[in-house]
Amino acid sequence: MAEERFSKQETLEMRQRLIGQSCRLFYSEDPVKIVKARGQYLFDENGKRYLDCISNVQHVGHCHPAITKAATAQMDLLNANSRFLHDNIVLYADRLAATLPKKLSVFYFVNSGSEANDLALRLAEQYTQHEDVIVLDHAYHGHLKSLIDISPYKFRKLAGQKEWVHVAPLPDTYRGIYREDHPNPGQAYADTVKDLIEEIIRKGRKIAAFFAESLPSVGGQIILPQGYSSKVAEYVRSAGGLFVADEIQTGFGRAGTHFWAFQLQGEDFCPDIVTMGKPMGNGHPLACVATTVEIAGAFTANGVEYFNTFGGNPVSCAIGLAVLDVIEKEDLRGNAIRVGTHLIDLLKKLQEKHEIIGDVRGIGLFVGLELVTDRQNKTPGTKTAAWVAKRLKEEDQICVSTDGPWESVLKFKPPMCFSMEDAELVVRCIDRILTDMKANDLTLQNEDI
Numbered sequence: 001m002a003e004e005r006f007s008k009q010e011t012l013e014m015r016q017r018l019i020g021q022s023c024r025l026f027y028s029e030d031p032v033k034i035v036k037a038r039g040q041y042l043f044d045e046n047g048k049r050y051l052d053c054i055s056n057v058q059h060v061g062h063c064h065p066a067i068t069k070a071a072t073a074q075m076d077l078l079n080a081n082s083r084f085l086h087d088n089i090v091l092y093a094d095r096l097a098a099t100l101p102k103k104l105s106v107f108y109f110v111n112s113g114s115e116a117n118d119l120a121l122r123l124a125e126q127y128t129q130h131e132d133v134i135v136l137d138h139a140y141h142g143h144l145k146s147l148i149d150i151s152p153y154k155f156r157k158l159a160g161q162k163e164w165v166h167v168a169p170l171p172d173t174y175r176g177i178y179r180e181d182h183p184n185p186g187q188a189y190a191d192t193v194k195d196l197i198e199e200i201i202r203k204g205r206k207i208a209a210f211f212a213e214s215l216p217s218v219g220g221q222i223i224l225p226q227g228y229s230s231k232v233a234e235y236v237r238s239a240g241g242l243f244v245a246d247e248i249q250t251g252f253g254r255a256g257t258h259f260w261a262f263q264l265q266g267e268d269f270c271p272d273i274v275t276m277g278k279p280m281g282n283g284h285p286l287a288c289v290a291t292t293v294e295i296a297g298a299f300t301a302n303g304v305e306y307f308n309t310f311g312g313n314p315v316s317c318a319i320g321l322a323v324l325d326v327i328e329k330e331d332l333r334g335n336a337i338r339v340g341t342h343l344i345d346l347l348k349k350l351q352e353k354h355e356i357i358g359d360v361r362g363i364g365l366f367v368g369l370e371l372v373t374d375r376q377n378k379t380p381g382t383k384t385a386a387w388v389a390k391r392l393k394e395e396d397q398i399c400v401s402t403d404g405p406w407e408s409v410l411k412f413k414p415p416m417c418f419s420m421e422d423a424e425l426v427v428r429c430i431d432r433i434l435t436d437m438k439a440n441d442l443t444l445q446n447e448d449i
Contacts (some may be wrong), residue, residue: 008033008045026054026401027393037062040415040422042399050397051422056413059252059279060326067282070322071315079315082109083307088317095324096290099259101270106296108289109312113248113277114142116287117211119306120273121146123291124209124242127298132200134193134210134236137170138219138405141211141246150211153218166200168193168210170219171228174359174370175378186227194235207241209273214261217249220404221368221411223361229265237272242295245271248287249366252279253327253416256336256364264363282323286316332416336364343367343412343423350427354434356381367412369430370404380406388433396429 006014011033015025025031032050036043039061042050052062060067074088082089093107110116125131133150135141140153148154149162161167171189173180178188193210200207210232216222233243250261251274258264262271272295277287299306310316327333344362347369351357358372358381371381371388385402388410392398403411410430414422 026399027390030394032393032399039064039417040419048397050393050399051414051425053398053400053412053414053418053426055415056249056254057278058283058415059254060282060323060330060332061415061417062283064282064326066326067284067319067322070318071284074315074318077314079313081309082312086314088314088321089312092312092317092320095321096288100274100290103270103292104274104290106291106293108291108306108308109316110287110289110308111285111310111316112142112287113246113275114144114147115308115311116248116275116277116289117141117244117246118144118146119289120211120244120275120291121150121209123273123289123295123299124244126302127295128206128208128240128242130206130208130240132164132166132205132207132241134166134168134196134200134207134241136212136216136219137167139170139211139213139216140218141213164205166196168196170216170222171224172220172222173225174361184227186225187231189225190228190231190235193232197235197239201239207236207239209242209244210236211244211246213246213249214264215250215255215363215366217366217411217413218403220370220409221362221366223363224265226265229262229271230269233269233271242272244273244275246275248275248277249413251276252323253333254279254336254364254366254413256333256340259333261366280323281316281319284316284319285310286320287311327416330417333364335418336416339418339420339423340364340367342420343427346423346427347430350431350434353431354438356384356434356437362412365412365414365416365418368403369410369412371408371410380404380408382406382408384408384437385410387437388430391433392426392429395433396425398426398429400426 033045034042035045040052042052097105135150138153140151141147150165152167169177169192173185178185182188236243245262247260253259255261274290280286347360351360356371358375358378359370361368371385373379373381385408389400389402392400400410403409
């Protein structure tokens with residue numbers, strides 16, 4: 001490990017001076033300075049260990065030796081432009097193809113989820129010759145200008161909604177328009193998209209794509225109701241559009257039961273385009289777009305070469321292959337099922353004990369704990385969620401973040417090596433904090449709604 005150069009305070013002062021202030025730190029009031037990581041653990045400059053429930057990017061665990069070995073070996077041999085012929089890119093594409101439905105057989109490699117989603121937009125527009133895009137409320141698809149435009153989570157705070165962007169209700173069965181007691185929420189939410197499509201067509205506009213995360217993350221760790229995606233795909237395709245599944249947060253087995261979260265919607269459902277990123281390189285910048293021969297053919301037919309300087313380079317693909325190997329060899333999908341189920345069960349038991357826990361939802365190691373100050377009205381417990389996250393970090397050295405439209409959801413997307421003991425520790429600490437709040441009547445007033 002490189003010798004530490006600056007004190008925490010010096011590093012913080014330099015960061016404040018040199019790095020744009022819109023690039024925010026976790027725990028900005030008292031940031032954690034991390035100098036080393038292994039598996040699901042982070043270590044600060046004093047050697048203090050933190051349990052990491054945040055880093056879904058370090059998918060198979062921080063600094064996994066197999067990933068480091070693959071990266072350094074390939075880096076020592078060759079790292080060249082992907083316009084030179086090389087085995088790694090085709091080996092990797094072939095391995096990815098084996099995890100996807102047969103029709104998703106053409107791949108474009110890029111460096112980030114934002115690049116992947118931007119390219120998916122271009123593919124959809126080129127193939128359909130349409131412009132309009134339907135997205136889910138509270139969605140976030142990336143930081144490029146094209147993606148801010150289709151991310152209500154961002155554009156509502158900025159320039160507002162473009163006329164070619166249309167927002168469908170988030171299929172949230174906890175606090176959405178159709179809830180758990182609805183006989184068929186999947187169909188009901190899909191029909192809201194159908195109504196939106198009819199409205200778009202009446203305006204004389206045409207749809208290029210429906211764009212959605214397979215499990216909406218920024219929206220609050222939402223599990224889409226069964227049947228939703230296949231019905232939406234049917235409606236969108238009948239209007240001449242494509243279905244784009246954003247798997248950047250949720251792909252590569254995080255759901256446990258399936259390699260891709262869109263597969264939770266049933267074997268008969270297949271998107272037209274799938275984007276992937278974050279966990280793909282275990283922290284190395286690696287992302288991809290998968291699509292059909294027909295859609296790729298339309299993109300080629302425009303006569304303009306698509307070239308990405310670093311996308312699909314030999315080192316990136318060696319790392320990608322190593323990540324797939326570790327997922328398989330260490331049965332990380334099985335671990336996600338076992339540990340995720342245990343975590344959800346423990347949190348549901350806490351829900352029986354603590355009135356402030358409004359909802360527990362998730363699958364595999366994609367879990368949300370929604371806090372409310374009033375179960376009946378489902379008033380978001382924004383300040384309470386922030387308080388719990390703060391105390392977990394300060395008292396227990398557990399890193400958890402919040403999400404959802406009101407930042408009232410404690411989210412769990414840890415590295416996939418997260419253990420049963422880790423799950424038990426987190427729940428035990430949350431229980432202690434909530435019990436303490438109740439015992440000392442620490443009600444946080446003026447909840448941010």
